[in-house]
Amino acid sequence: MKIDYQDHGVTASITISSTVFEFRKHNRVVDTTLFLTSTTAKHTGFFLMKTVISGKTPVVMRAYRIALQEMKR
Template sequence: MKFEFKDQGAVATLTITSSLFEFRKHNRAVDAALLSADVTARTSGIFIRKTVISGPANRSLRAYKAAINVEAK
């Protein structure tokens, strides 16, 4: 699973990319990110799952930290 955080000023994006074999772990990380902060998400792909979470910088950073904590467990 790969996490990429980009801060573009007022809006930041978090991209979570994983393979088909990490489907459940990917969903847990996305759910944790969405529950921890008020941000929006777009998911695409079947074999390579890619979710882009965007929102204000402080909320996106909070979502990034929550997703990293789920992935580490």
């Protein structure tokens, strides 16, 4: 699983990518992040899953920290 943070000034985005073998972990990280923050997400792919979470920079930075903590669990 790979988490990438991109800052675009006022907005920011997180890209979470993983393989189909990490399906449950990927969904857990994305669901927890979306539940605890007010961001939007876009899902693509099946074998190589990719989720882009975007929103305002402070909110996405908090979502990034939550995603890293959830990934370590």
